[in-house]
Structure formats: C-alpha cells, structure tokens
Amino acid sequence: MIRILRGVPFFAFALILSVLLFPSRGFSDPTAISPGSGGMALPFPFSSDEDISKGFQALAPPFLPWGPNTSGPFFTGTAEVEPIGSxxxxxxxxxxxxxxxxxxxxxxxxxxxxxxxxxxxxxxxxxxxxxxxxxxxxxxxxxxxxxxxxxxxxxxxxxxxxxxxxxxxxxxxxxxxxxxxxxxxxxxxxxxxxxxxxxxxxxxxxxxxxxxxxxxxxxxxxxxxxxxxxxxxxxxxxxxxxxxxxxxxxxxxxxxxxxxxxxxxxxxxxxxxxxxxxxxxxxxxxxxxxxxxxxxxxxxxxxxxxxxxxxxxxxxxxxxxxxxxxxxxxxxxxxxxxxxxxxxxxxxxxxxxxxxxxxxxx
Known part of the structure; x- marks a missing residue:
C-alpha cells in the first residue's frame, strides 16, 4: 500500500481520502455543509461532475472530423483546399x-x-x-x-x-x-x-x-x-x-x-x-x-x-x-x-x- 501511495500525487491522495471520510459530501456544491461539520466547506476545486469533465476536455487535443487521407478520384476534383504552408x-x-x-x-x-x-x-x-x-x-x-x-x-x-x-x-x-x-x-x-x-x-x-x-x-x-x-x-x-x-x-x-x-x-x-x-x-x-x-x-x-x-x-x-x-x-x-x-x-x-x-x- 505504501509503495502505491508514493506514486499518487498529494492532491489526488487528499481527494480520495476526503471521499472515504466524508462520503455524503459529494461534488455537487463546495459550500455544502453536513450536520456536525462545524460549517466547514470541503475544499474541492470543482463544483460538479460536469466541471470536472470540462477540465479534462480542455487538456485533450481538438476534435478532428472524420477525413481520412486517400488518393481520391482521377477525374473529379475535391472541394477542399490545402492549408497555407502545406x-x-x-x-x-x-x-x-x-x-x-x-x-x-x-x-x-x-x-x-x-x-x-x-x-x-x-x-x-x-x-x-x-x-x-x-x-x-x-x-x-x-x-x-x-x-x-x-x-x-x-x-x-x-x-x-x-x-x-x-x-x-x-x-x-x-x-x-x-x-x-x-x-x-x-x-x-x-x-x-x-x-x-x-x-x-x-x-x-x-x-x-x-x-x-x-x-x-x-x-x-x-x-x-x-x-x-x-x-x-x-x-x-x-x-x-x-x-x-x-x-x-x-x-x-x-x-x-x-x-x-x-x-x-x-x-x-x-x-x-x-x-x-x-x-x-x-x-x-x-x-x-x-x-x-x-x-x-x-x-x-x-x-x-x-x-x-x-x-x-x-x-x-x-x-x-x-x-x-x-x-x-x-x-x-x-x-x-x-x-x-x-x-x-x-x-x-x-x-x-x-x-x-x-x-x-x-
């Protein structure tokens, strides 16, 4: 267990630990206060699953539409043009x-x-x-x-x-x-x-x-x-x-x-x-x-x-x-x-x- 945790970033480890200790908090509202919490909000940087998804999408490469590289027809031209520099x-x-x-x-x-x-x-x-x-x-x-x-x-x-x-x-x-x-x-x-x-x-x-x-x-x-x-x-x-x-x-x-x-x-x-x-x-x-x-x-x-x-x-x-x-x-x-x-x-x-x-x- 210790060997595994050494490879986990501190933030991820704290996030997992918080979920295990306070399962009722969830990710829906960072200011949500549960009974007995003393009014302390959980310090999560995301307000919802949707925000988490958006954060990861921002890191992903841009979506490219389907357009495989083929030779195309011999007599019929294509309507697309080459990008500048290509x-x-x-x-x-x-x-x-x-x-x-x-x-x-x-x-x-x-x-x-x-x-x-x-x-x-x-x-x-x-x-x-x-x-x-x-x-x-x-x-x-x-x-x-x-x-x-x-x-x-x-x-x-x-x-x-x-x-x-x-x-x-x-x-x-x-x-x-x-x-x-x-x-x-x-x-x-x-x-x-x-x-x-x-x-x-x-x-x-x-x-x-x-x-x-x-x-x-x-x-x-x-x-x-x-x-x-x-x-x-x-x-x-x-x-x-x-x-x-x-x-x-x-x-x-x-x-x-x-x-x-x-x-x-x-x-x-x-x-x-x-x-x-x-x-x-x-x-x-x-x-x-x-x-x-x-x-x-x-x-x-x-x-x-x-x-x-x-x-x-x-x-x-x-x-x-x-x-x-x-x-x-x-x-x-x-x-x-x-x-x-x-x-x-x-x-x-x-x-x-x-x-x-x-x-x-x-």
Missing amino acids: WYLEPFVYDSISPGSSSYYMPMRLAVGLGHNLELDTFIPLIDNVEGPPITPSGQSANHFGVGNTHFEVKWQIASDEDVYLPLARPSVALTFDFWVPSGQYQNLNPQQYGADQLGNGTFNEAIMLLVRKHVKPFMFYLQVGDIVENPTTVGAGYGYNNGITQNALPNDHVVDGNLLYYAGAFEHVINTEWGAGYLLEVYGESQSGQNLLFGAANAPAWSFLWAAPELEVTWPHTQKLSATWGAGVALPVYQSDYPRTVTPMGTVTVYFNGPFGYRGQ
Missing part, C-alpha cells in the same frame, strides 16, 4: 488505348495552399504517343515524346463540410478558375509521324468549374461540372482535332472549337481509415458542341463521350509531416459520339507535405 505533388499516368494508338498522358500536379481558402495548382503534362496499324501502314510505327499543354488552376473554397456524419448537412463547395497555355507542339507536324508528334491543340483555354464534396462516414461523394472556352487558333496540314479522329488537310486553317462541357462524379468507400484503403466508382465525360460561347459557330467537329472508372486506393507511408497515397484504376467507354472507343488504364501517387498551420486529410 502542399502536395501528384504525378498521374493515363494510357489511352484505341485501335492503332496508345497515348501516355502524364501530368505532374503541384498544389500549394495560399491561405484565405485559396489554393494554386499547376499541371505540367508529359506525353508519349505511339502509333501503329491501322493508323500507320502495315509494318510501320511512330513514336514521339514531349510536353503537352500547361494547365493552371486557382481554387477558392466557399463552404466547408458542416457535419461529416449527416448526409443532408452542408457539403464542401469550391470554384476553380482554370487557364491552359498551348505549350504542346501542334504546328509543323512531320507526315512520317502520322500524328504522333502532335502534343497539344494550340489553343488558350479558360474555364470555371464547380466542385462539391460530401463526407458521410464511411463514404465520400464528389461532383465536378464546368465549362471550358477554347480560343481560336491557326493550324497546318495533318493537325488532329480534339475528337482524336478527324485531321485537317489545309496548310493554314483557322480553327474554332465548340464549347466544351466537363462533368464528373465519384463515389468513394473508405474501408480502412488508418491505411486510407478503399475503392471508388467514377464517371467522367466531355461534350464539345458546335457553338463557341465567345467566338460564334465552330468549324471543328462536335463530339462527346462518357467513361466509367472503377478504382482502388491505399495510403503508405502516413506520418504527421508526410504521407503518400496510391491509386489505380481503368476507365471504360460507356458512350461515345464521333470519338474513338478508348480504354484507359491509369495510376497515381500523391505525396503530401503537411505544413505547420494545418494537417491535410484528403
């Missing part, structure tokens, strides 16, 4: 496979938290095009590697998830303002490359996107929809239009692409929070019309497609300063109009660097 690097690999063609699209994404609910994202894509029969003559192939169009994005989060346990509570909502620079080759194409050396479409693009994400433990729901305006450009012979099928035959042609609608959504089930392990079901589509929002009637072909993509994800390693999330999946064609039937295996790894002013849970 950033992540995310390389993607998409292999768009259609008859006679394989195109590796590998954008490198850098996202940096700016504070004030703002985030800056840049995408610098590397592209490796491989062409073979029936696009090339029998026994011939072509290959070309280079940089595609550069994409800049400013994300502004205008609402945060109100309650991650209630389905009808307010979701996270954000707007993105996007701008593309035609850094990919699109002119002076080599006829012997059969289109493999075209790495961009030569247009400056502007877009506004709406992003929504809702947590409902253990699920997450994502939505993204936006409109992309593609500015006119001048192209040469052999230029391939955005649909990936039609080629231009004129030496100097003024091309006006139609308005481009972007839409995507995803359902995510986080099976294991500690490992960020789970699966996603995602749909993604684009539709280019025959009319440009700012530049009138389009002379480029109209087209559209819709893909469905099952995906898997896991997080490793995962520390307070750094974590990496891994994702893999395949996009399968559901519908296409004047667009090649494309199967797209894809993979990504996202490396997060958490700064001193916030910790990111994807």
Whole structure:
C-alpha cells in the first residue's frame, strides 16, 4: 500500500481520502455543509461532475472530423483546399488505348495552399504517343515524346463540410478558375509521324468549374461540372482535332472549337481509415458542341463521350509531416459520339507535405 501511495500525487491522495471520510459530501456544491461539520466547506476545486469533465476536455487535443487521407478520384476534383504552408505533388499516368494508338498522358500536379481558402495548382503534362496499324501502314510505327499543354488552376473554397456524419448537412463547395497555355507542339507536324508528334491543340483555354464534396462516414461523394472556352487558333496540314479522329488537310486553317462541357462524379468507400484503403466508382465525360460561347459557330467537329472508372486506393507511408497515397484504376467507354472507343488504364501517387498551420486529410 505504501509503495502505491508514493506514486499518487498529494492532491489526488487528499481527494480520495476526503471521499472515504466524508462520503455524503459529494461534488455537487463546495459550500455544502453536513450536520456536525462545524460549517466547514470541503475544499474541492470543482463544483460538479460536469466541471470536472470540462477540465479534462480542455487538456485533450481538438476534435478532428472524420477525413481520412486517400488518393481520391482521377477525374473529379475535391472541394477542399490545402492549408497555407502545406502542399502536395501528384504525378498521374493515363494510357489511352484505341485501335492503332496508345497515348501516355502524364501530368505532374503541384498544389500549394495560399491561405484565405485559396489554393494554386499547376499541371505540367508529359506525353508519349505511339502509333501503329491501322493508323500507320502495315509494318510501320511512330513514336514521339514531349510536353503537352500547361494547365493552371486557382481554387477558392466557399463552404466547408458542416457535419461529416449527416448526409443532408452542408457539403464542401469550391470554384476553380482554370487557364491552359498551348505549350504542346501542334504546328509543323512531320507526315512520317502520322500524328504522333502532335502534343497539344494550340489553343488558350479558360474555364470555371464547380466542385462539391460530401463526407458521410464511411463514404465520400464528389461532383465536378464546368465549362471550358477554347480560343481560336491557326493550324497546318495533318493537325488532329480534339475528337482524336478527324485531321485537317489545309496548310493554314483557322480553327474554332465548340464549347466544351466537363462533368464528373465519384463515389468513394473508405474501408480502412488508418491505411486510407478503399475503392471508388467514377464517371467522367466531355461534350464539345458546335457553338463557341465567345467566338460564334465552330468549324471543328462536335463530339462527346462518357467513361466509367472503377478504382482502388491505399495510403503508405502516413506520418504527421508526410504521407503518400496510391491509386489505380481503368476507365471504360460507356458512350461515345464521333470519338474513338478508348480504354484507359491509369495510376497515381500523391505525396503530401503537411505544413505547420494545418494537417491535410484528403
């Protein structure tokens, strides 16, 4: 008994002893006087069990809502922004496979938290095009590697998830303002490359996107929809239009692409929070019309497609300063109009660097 009491702080020992000697006092009122006490109040620092609970809660770490670190969907953006001082690097690999063609699209994404609910994202894509029969003559192939169009994005989060346990509570909502620079080759194409050396479409693009994400433990729901305006450009012979099928035959042609609608959504089930392990079901589509929002009637072909993509994800390693999330999946064609039937295996790894002013849970 003596050995045990030596390890107990004096205050705790006095508290326990008082309860044993005066069990009728309780903790309800420090000025409570029992018969025969001589009017002396017990010197307890708390007036009730509720105050004791509050005292210990003040020492506990702040409550963090459910938000595991996962890789998230491939095509649908997330409405949350990075805290200031935090950033992540995310390389993607998409292999768009259609008859006679394989195109590796590998954008490198850098996202940096700016504070004030703002985030800056840049995408610098590397592209490796491989062409073979029936696009090339029998026994011939072509290959070309280079940089595609550069994409800049400013994300502004205008609402945060109100309650991650209630389905009808307010979701996270954000707007993105996007701008593309035609850094990919699109002119002076080599006829012997059969289109493999075209790495961009030569247009400056502007877009506004709406992003929504809702947590409902253990699920997450994502939505993204936006409109992309593609500015006119001048192209040469052999230029391939955005649909990936039609080629231009004129030496100097003024091309006006139609308005481009972007839409995507995803359902995510986080099976294991500690490992960020789970699966996603995602749909993604684009539709280019025959009319440009700012530049009138389009002379480029109209087209559209819709893909469905099952995906898997896991997080490793995962520390307070750094974590990496891994994702893999395949996009399968559901519908296409004047667009090649494309199967797209894809993979990504996202490396997060958490700064001193916030910790990111994807």
